[in-house]
Amino acid sequence: MLFDMTVPQFIKMLHNLDLILDKGAQLATEKKFEVEVLLNSRLTPNQFNLIKQVQIACDTAKLCAARLSGKEAPVHNDSEKTLPELKNRIAETIAFLKTVSAADFKDAETKHISQPRWEGKYLTGVEYVIHHAVPNIYFHVTTAYSILRHNGVEIGKKDYLGELPFKK
Amino acid sequence: MLFDMTVPQFIKMLHNLDLILDKGAQLATEKKFEVEVLLNSRLTPNQFNLIKQVQIACDTAKLCAARLSGKEAPVHNDSEKTLPELKNRIAETIAFLKTVSAADFKDAETKHISQPRWEGKYLTGVEYVIHHAVPNIYFHVTTAYSILRHNGVEIGKKDYLGELPFKK
Numbered sequence: 001m002l003f004d005m006t007v008p009q010f011i012k013m014l015h016n017l018d019l020i021l022d023k024g025a026q027l028a029t030e031k032k033f034e035v036e037v038l039l040n041s042r043l044t045p046n047q048f049n050l051i052k053q054v055q056i057a058c059d060t061a062k063l064c065a066a067r068l069s070g071k072e073a074p075v076h077n078d079s080e081k082t083l084p085e086l087k088n089r090i091a092e093t094i095a096f097l098k099t100v101s102a103a104d105f106k107d108a109e110t111k112h113i114s115q116p117r118w119e120g121k122y123l124t125g126v127e128y129v130i131h132h133a134v135p136n137i138y139f140h141v142t143t144a145y146s147i148l149r150h151n152g153v154e155i156g157k158k159d160y161l162g163e164l165p166f167k168k
Numbered sequence: 169m170l171f172d173m174t175v176p177q178f179i180k181m182l183h184n185l186d187l188i189l190d191k192g193a194q195l196a197t198e199k200k201f202e203v204e205v206l207l208n209s210r211l212t213p214n215q216f217n218l219i220k221q222v223q224i225a226c227d228t229a230k231l232c233a234a235r236l237s238g239k240e241a242p243v244h245n246d247s248e249k250t251l252p253e254l255k256n257r258i259a260e261t262i263a264f265l266k267t268v269s270a271a272d273f274k275d276a277e278t279k280h281i282s283q284p285r286w287e288g289k290y291l292t293g294v295e296y297v298i299h300h301a302v303p304n305i306y307f308h309v310t311t312a313y314s315i316l317r318h319n320g321v322e323i324g325k326k327d328y329l330g331e332l333p334f335k336k
Contacts, residue, residue, distance in 0.1 A: 001169050001170070001294065002169070004294065004298060005173065005298055005302075009298055009299070009303075013303070043211070043314050043317060043318045044317045044318050044320070047317060118334065120336065121334035121335060121336055122334070122335055122336075123332060123333065123334060123335070124335075126169065126172065127332075127333050130172055130173055130177055131177070131329070131332050131333060132329070132332060134173075134302065134306075135177075135181070135306055135328070135329055136329070138302075138303055138306030138307060138310065139306060139310050139325070139328060142306065142307045142310040142311060142314075143310060143314060146211050146310075146311060146314045149211060149212050149215060150211045150212050150318075152212070157307070160303070160307060161299070161300070161303055161304070164291060164295075164299050164300060165291065165295050165299060166286065166289035166290065166291060167280075167289065167290055167291070167292075168288065168289055168290075
């Protein structure tokens with residue numbers, strides 16, 4: 001279940017993020033302003049702007065999949081400044097996620113996960129997903145959504161959640 | 169793992185939400201404005217205000233735990249207008265969540281979960297958690313956080329994530 005909670009759901013959320021960025025671009029065209037205004041918007045002066053929210057959402061997904069599967073994640077140097085560049089960042093992240101399979105997660109639950117800023121401390125794979133990766137990706141996708149909505153882009157909860165796999 | 173992804177983590181997130189509301193109250197005292205101004209703030213005119221974000225975060229947690237465990241959730245009629253009332257709503261939700269145990273989730277994964285607006289369609293317990301309950305609770309807690317931050321409350325990612333269960 002650790003795989004289902006992460007890789008496919010992260011692909012879906014990044015896809016949804018890509019679609020709401022398009023809706024931002026559409027508003028920019030309609031209202032005749034540069035879409036970069038949206039990309040550089042933020043909700044408060046000392047919070048990250050939309051570009052950075054997208055970058056961190058991508059990195060959260062990419063690094064979670066890489067750490068739990070042992071696969072090497074593509075490197076990105078956070079140089080995106082335009083909408084096509086930002087959409088390409090999302091596309092490259094999704095392409096990497098699609099190379100990771102449930103079988104790659106065979107040892108994921110008990111793996112020790114750490115990162116430099118944790119100063120030698122670690123979380124198990126399960127703890128890392130539940131307490132860190134999952135809350136973080138939703139935080140950054142929601143904040144991106146909020147920046148767009150705050151600036152007049154007409155999006156709603158359905159754009160955030162995406163399709164639900166309903167059965168009859 | 170379905171239990172660990174939901175009940176204890178929802179308790180933690182609602183506790184974190186309670187703490188950032190307190191920080192909002194602290195700013196209101198310092199800057200001498202009514203805390204109700206924050207409670208009625210929103211990021212865009214046609215989005216829910218802070219009170220409603222908190223109510224929905226609570227309901228998402230409560231209903232997920234109730235649907236998956238079969239336990240009856242406490243009824244709330246969304247009448248909260250003041251900070252003490254809103255904090256009480258969170259406290260009652262946490263108290264209910266604490267009555268739900270991992271053993272109560274024994275059939276949760278394959279249970280069929282539905283709600284009136286889904287018009288007879290359903291999700292399995294696993295799908296409901298991954299595609300609906302988890303993305304929703306983080307959405308509403310993050311939006312509450314963003315409303316506070318947008319209005320000058322000094323909070324950061326650590327307030328949102330809370331304590332991580334680090335090991336050495």
